[in-house]
Amino acid sequence: MSAADRADSTDTRPVRTAAVIPAAGRGVRLGPGAPKALRALNGTPMLVHAVRAMAASRAVSLVVVVAPSDGATEVRRLLDAHPLAESVAEKTEVVVVPGGQTRQESVRLGLAALPEDVTVVLVHDAARPLVPVDVVDAVAGAVRAGAPAVVPALPLADTVKQVEPRPGGEPEPVVGTPERARLRAVQTPQGFDRATLVEAHERVELAGEGATDDAGMVERIGRDVVVVPGHEEAFKVTRPLDLVLAEAVLARRRANDGF
Ligand SMILES: Nc1ccn([C@@H]2O[C@H](COP(=O)(O)OP(=O)(O)OP(=O)(O)O)[C@@H](O)[C@H]2O)c(=O)n1
Numbered sequence: 012m013s014a015a016d017r018a019d020s021t022d023t024r025p026v027r028t029a030a031v032i033p034a035a036g037r038g039v040r041l042g043p044g045a046p047k048a049l050r051a052l053n054g055t056p057m058l059v060h061a062v063r064a065m066a067a068s069r070a071v072s073l074v075v076v077v078a079p080s081d082g083a084t085e086v087r088r089l090l091d092a093h094p095l096a097e098s099v100a101e102k103t104e105v106v107v108v109p110g111g112q113t114r115q116e117s118v119r120l121g122l123a124a125l126p127e128d129v130t131v132v133l134v135h136d137a138a139r140p141l142v143p144v145d146v147v148d149a150v151a152g153a154v155r156a157g158a159p160a161v162v163p164a165l166p167l168a169d170t171v172k173q174v175e176p177r178p179g180g181e182p183e184p185v186v187g188t189p190e191r192a193r194l195r196a197v198q199t200p201q202g203f204d205r206a207t208l209v210e211a212h213e214r215v216e217l218a219g220e221g222a223t224d225d226a227g228m229v230e231r232i233g234r235d236v237v238v239v240p241g242h243e244e245a246f247k248v249t250r251p252l253d254l255v256l257a258e259a260v261l262a263r264r265r266a267n268d269g270f
C-alpha cells in the first residue's frame with residue numbers, strides 16, 4: 012500500500028480511494044458554448060481544475076473522468092496537455108471513460124471503470140472546480156473512519172418554500188416552509204463505501220424520477236448518510252454569474268499566493 016492509499020499514519024487498513032468526476036454534461040444553464048467542463052476558468056478548463064482539486068488529496072490515488080459520450084478522446088488530449096504536478100502525478104492515475112445521458116448514468120459508467128481494489132469512492136462534479144482540498148480530505152477521512160456515505164454541505168442563507176409547480180411563469184401556490192435551521196445545501200465530493208454506492212446504482216432506476224445526487228440514491232436504499240462541513244468555494248458553476256464568481260475566487264487565490 013502506498014502513502015496515497017492511507018488516510019493517515021494510524022490507518023493501516025488496505026483502503027484505496029478513487030474519485031469519479033462526472034463531466035459529461037452539456038451545461039445548458041450556462042448558455043451556448045463548449046460542454047461546461049471544457050470551458051475555461053482563468054485560461055484553464057474547468058475539468059482540469061476539478062481533477063487537480065481531487066488529486067491534491069493524499070487519499071486519492073485514482074481519478075476517473077467521465078467525459079461527454081462523443082468527447083472522450085478530446086478530454087484525454089486536454090488532460091494530457093494540462094498534466095498534474097510531478098509529485099501529484101506520481102501517486103495519481105487519471106483515466107477517461109465516456110459518459111451517459113444523465114448524471115446518474117455517467118456516475119454509473121465511472122463506477123464500472125474502477126479496479127477491484129478500490130474500496131472508497133468520491134463522486135465529484137466537474138462543475139465544482141474550486142473545492143478546497145480540506146473538504147476532499149474531510150469527506151474521504153469520514154468514509155475511511157467507517158461512515159458508508161458522507162456529504163459536504165452548508166447551511167442555507169435563504170428561506171426555502173415548497174410550492175405546487177406551475178408551468179409558464181404562473182404564480183405557484185406555496186404549500187410549506189421547511190424549518191431552515193434543519194436544511195443543508197449539499198455539495199461534492201460525496202464519499203462512499205464502494206459496495207454501498209454500487210448497490211445504490213444497481214437498485215435505483217435510471218428511468219423515472221432519477222436522482223440529483225448519489226447520496227440521495229443511498230438514502231433511497233435505506234442506508235445512513237452523514238453531513239460534514241462544506242465550503243463556500245465548493246459552489247457549483249451552473250449559470251453565467253457563477254463563472255464571474257469562480258474567476259474572482261481564482262484571482263483572490265492568486266493574490267493570496269503572491270503574499
Ligand atoms: N449526462 C450528464 C449530465 C451531467 N453530468 C455532470 O454532472 C455534474 C453536475 O451536473 P450539472 O451541473 O447539472 O451539469 P450539466 O448537466 O452540464 O448542466 P445543465 O443541467 O445546465 O445542462 C457536472 O459536472 C456534469 O458534467 C454528467 O457527467 N453527465
Ligand SMILES: C[C@](O)(CO)[C@H](O)COP(=O)(O)O
Pocket residue numbers: 114136196197198199223224225247
Ligand atoms: C450533486 C449536486 O451537485 C449536489 O448538490 C447536485 O445535485 C447536482 O445537480 P445538477 O442539476 O446535476 O447540477
